[in-house]
Amino acid sequence: MKYRPHLPDDCPPKDAKSVFSFVYRMISGEVPVPEDFLSFRELKPDKSYPSDCIASGLSVYTEIEGIKRLKRRIPRFRKMKAAKANLNPEHGTMKNTPIPLIIPGGYKQILNHLSFLK
Amino acid sequence: MSIIPQDTFLGKLEMLKIYEYYDKPVLFACRSAAQMTYLVVLVDEVPQSSTWLYVAVSAQRFEAIRTGRIDLYSAFKEAEDEIVYELSIFSAFYPPQIRVLPTSALNDSQLPARGEYLDTSRADDEKEALG
Numbered sequence: 033m034k035y036r037p038h039l040p041d042d043c044p045p046k047d048a049k050s051v052f053s054f055v056y057r058m059i060s061g062e063v064p065v066p067e068d069f070l071s072f073r074e075l076k077p078d079k080s081y082p083s084d085c086i087a088s089g090l091s092v093y094t095e096i097e098g099i100k101r102l103k104r105r106i107p108r109f110r111k112m113k114a115a116k117a118n119l120n121p122e123h124g125t126m127k128n129t130p131i132p133l134i135i136p137g138g139y140k141q142i143l144n145h146l147s148f149l150k
Numbered sequence: 151m152s153i154i155p156q157d158t159f160l161g162k163l164e165m166l167k168i169y170e171y172y173d174k175p176v177l178f179a180c181r182s183a184a185q186m187t188y189l190v191v192l193v194d195e196v197p198q199s200s201t202w203l204y205v206a207v208s209a210q211r212f213e214a215i216r217t218g219r220i221d222l223y224s225a226f227k228e229a230e231d232e233i234v235y236e237l238s239i240f241s242a243f244y245p246p247q248i249r250v251l252p253t254s255a256l257n258d259s260q261l262p263a264r265g266e267y268l269d270t271s272r273a274d275d276e277k278e279a280l281g
Contacts, residue, residue: 071173075197101170102176104263105177105266106176106262107191107193107194109172109176129171
């Protein structure tokens, strides 16, 4: 599998999986543009992070609640729209990085993923 | 250059906990070498720069925030020192700019929504700095 050239040698992680899944991702305008799918490492190559591999992935959610929570918590995302995409193994792999969400009566896990695109 | 600015009057900062991650940490706590804890949130971002709010919190208040007894809005708007720091981060070639803002000058568009809580006592809601 050939991934995007900015991914370091040890990336994607060994536990990243091929999936068929709808995912949600924030976009900067009314419709998705290629720049919406650039990783932190691609956008800010001058900044360092403990893991270059993690910084090379793209955050996506498999549930819209993850997007809603981001909008509530993070001012930067409040006015942004989200795009829904249908990922399949041709696009790359994903690693599940769940974030617990408190809901009335308990909590559930929001399926936040890092995706590694080809 | 780290995602957390160094060499500012905020001190030598290290990531403590990440509460929201979206391509990078966007809501997190960091701590200075002198043990001052800051809660940090991403306010705005354009290709050339990003703007963050840093609020200093005492150990007692940090515990109240992370266990869901103080909401994220109040964590900033009702800061103990009645000030927050607005950091504008540019490329590696330019130093960050820091403005001291009185909390009375903050408007809701710069803050997390009211009633949004961390509650790390009920779930493993905290991520260690991703390694």
